[in-house]
Amino acid sequence: SLAVLQALEDGLKKADADPSVKAVMICGENGKFSAGADIRGFSTPKRHGVALGPIVSLIESSEKPVVAAIEGVALGGGLEVALGCHYRIAHVKARMGLPEVTIGLLPGAEGTQRLPRLIGVPAALDMITTGKHIPATEALKLGLVDEIVEENTIEAAIRLANKV
Numbered sequence: 001s002l003a004v005l006q007a008l009e010d011g012l013k014k015a016d017a018d019p020s021v022k023a024v025m026i027c028g029e030n031g032k033f034s035a036g037a038d039i040r041g042f043s044t045p046k047r048h049g050v051a052l053g054p055i056v057s058l059i060e061s062s063e064k065p066v067v068a069a070i071e072g073v074a075l076g077g078g079l080e081v082a083l084g085c086h087y088r089i090a091h092v093k094a095r096m097g098l099p100e101v102t103i104g105l106l107p108g109a110e111g112t113q114r115l116p117r118l119i120g121v122p123a124a125l126d127m128i129t130t131g132k133h134i135p136a137t138e139a140l141k142l143g144l145v146d147e148i149v150e151e152n153t154i155e156a157a158i159r160l161a162n163k164v
Contacts, residue, residue, distance in 0.1 A: 004034075005050040008081070012058050012066075023161035024062065026085060027069040027154050028078075033094070036076025052077050052109040056084035060114075065164045069157035070094045070145065075133065080109040083118065087160055088145040090136040091153045096144060097133035119143050 008026070015021040028034050037052065059066050059081065068074070068085040074096045082088050082096070090096070098107045098115070106112065107128065116124035119142040127134065136148045149156040 023065040032072030033070040033074040034078025059084035069153040080111040083114040090145040094136040095133040099131040102131040
């Protein structure tokens with residue numbers, strides 16, 4: 001939603017400007033990282049304000065380490081947010097993917113560029129063109145996530161952020 005995008009932008013800019021902030025952790029709510037955009041918004045007139053692509057670029061360009069704490073699902077735009085982060089930790093039961101192709105849409109926030117750089121072209125093409133969701137264990141093998149945990153993902157992400 002626009003509110004989430006605005007909160008991400010505001011939070012990142014505030015963290016980057018605050019010298020006491022050493023790292024940033026992005027997580028979801030209620031055990032889900034993000035299932036992506038509400039597709040009903042695609043049929044409304046062009047909105048003014050924040051868009052996902054520039055937010056992901058803002059995350060990626062942060063001078064402070066940004067860690068994604070992935071629980072539940074990171075799908076579509078949610079995965080694209082995680083791809084912009086410098087580090088990704090996932091709960092062992094998390095699932096990731098770019099499912100928008102199954103309804104005739106292509107990922108629109110540069111996921112098609114970031115994913116191949118991270119996991120290689122063959123694996124990325126498979127995920128992008130099929131829309132399949134992969135489990136955290138496969139994401140770790142591919143290099144999509146840096147670590148998987150069975151415990152509290154947020155606490156693990158904070159530990160990683162403190163370490164880096």
